[in-house]
Amino acid sequence: MRIVCVGGGPAALYFAISAKRRDAAHEVTVLEKDPPGATYGWGVVCQDGLLDMLYRNDRDSAQAIRRRSRLWQEQEVHIGGEGVGYLPGYGFSVPRAGLLEVLASRADDLGVDVRHEHPVPDSALTDGTFADADLVVVADGARSRLRDNDPERFGTTTTLGRNPYIWLGTEKVFSAFTFAFERTHAGWIWCYAYPTSAGVSTLIVECAPETFTGLGLDTLPHEDGIALLEKVFADVLEGCALISSSRGREAPWLRFLEVRNETWRDGNVVLLGDAAHTTHFTMGQGTRLAMADAVMLGQSLAEHPSVAAALARFDRRGREALGSAQASARTGAAWFERVDRYLDRDPVEFAYALAHRQGSQPEWRFQQHRATQYAAYRRGRRLAQTGRRWWRARKRGESL
Structure with missing residues (x-):
């Protein structure tokens, strides 16, 4: 089968790996418009569940990913x-x-033809660019140019979130996943931070539009805006600098784009990853869902004799798997858009509200939460989690 993937992100590359692992005879080409290594962003979060899936699907790439990962404990x-x-x-x-x-x-090792600096026209799905392909996988991100060239084809709707955010790095190395909320004269602004690699952490800053304009972040030169954020978050950064450029690109301020499609397939064309669906970044599920898509599509192709049948099954199963995650993500995003309603609480109460932002809980859970704030309890919990982490790692066959 001749397969063309548009986009060089995790969804396309991991699908290429998954397809070749199941049938080495597939001719798989990945077309990416940017040069090797050019990527926006810093670290992506993964949990044991994702690692379990990666080890089951392709141990070689899973082991390499795990070697590059950094552990964080507690929030x-x-x-x-x-x-x-x-x-x-x-x-x-x-x-x-x-x-x-x-x-x-890994894709190259398996015989996938990965072509960087190879853009395709926006009209590629209709102008005959892929006439020789048996399957075209559109995985060029949430703002997919190919999908949006004819949004009615997939029933695409997009909704722009309210809050601006920016994805940065920092020289402060965090050991825990950290939320920090700071009050300014223009309102509240907050960040999410976690370790990424040796000497570097990821730090995402978010605020309401009124705070964004009130602080002048909409008009300040980029470097001045970053300097302002360093002052606002000076305590949690402990004087460390923010890094605003990744692979030569200045980080932009964005608003989250929710993508929904009535169908992920049309003929021999299928949407994958963020081109098909998005979940708010506060869920930390984007990469997991993209790679789960890749495995599911690869398996569907292996189990069905025709592309049409494989895509129908992928579309049906993928939609079923996504429903609850996307609903939870919408609820979580809405909570952060109204977070100032909760910030009059003490840190322990607020942390509880943050943790259970997707639904109400019985009263006893809050009392349990209060008990977990004591240092002795937290040490015991970390010890138990270390044992659980070791057991999961051995079960999936890690050899670090």
Whole structure:
């Protein structure tokens, strides 16, 4: 089968790997408009569930991804110097550039033709560009040019979120996933931070539009805006600098784009990853869902004799799997758009509200949450999580 993938992100590259692993006879080409290593962003979060899936699907790339990942333990919630609330959990993060390097290298090893600096026209789905392909995989991101050239083809609707955000790096190395909320004369502004690689962490800043304009972030020169953010978050950064350029690109301020499609397939064309669906970045699920799409599509092709049948199954199963995640993401995004309603609480109460922002909980859970704030309890919990993490790693066959 001749397969063409448009886009060189995790969805396209991991699908190429998954398809070739199941049938080496497939002729798979990945077309990416940017040069190797050119990627926006810093670290992406992954959990044990994603690592389990990666090890089952392709151990070689999974092992390489795990070697590049960094562990974070516990979650800390800081509110304007008033104290810290603690939440359980642990996870891993891997540099986005490193993830793409691993996937591109593995795809090349399997015989995938990965072509960087190879843009395709916006009209490629209709002008005959892919006439020789048996399957065309559109995986060029949330703002897909190919999909949006004819949005009625897939029933595409997009909704722009309210809050501006910017994705930065910092020299401060965080050991926990950290939320920090700071009050300014223009309103509240907050960040999410977690370790990414040796000496670097990811730090995403978000605020309401009124705070954004009130602080002048809409008009300040880029460097002055970054300097202002360093002052606002000076306590949590402990004097460390913010890094606003990734692979030569200045980080832009964005608003989250929710993408929904009535169908992910049309003829021999299928949408994958963010081109098909998005979930708000506060969920930390974008990369997991994209790579799960890739595995599901690869398996559907292996199990069905025709492309049409494979795409029909992928579309049906993918939609079923996505529903609850996308609903939770919308609820979470709306919570952060109204977060100032909750910031009059103490850090412990606020941390609880943040953790359960997608639904109400019985009263006993809050009492349990209060008990978990004590240092002795948290040490015991981290010890238990270390044991659980070791067991999951051994079960999936990690050899670090």
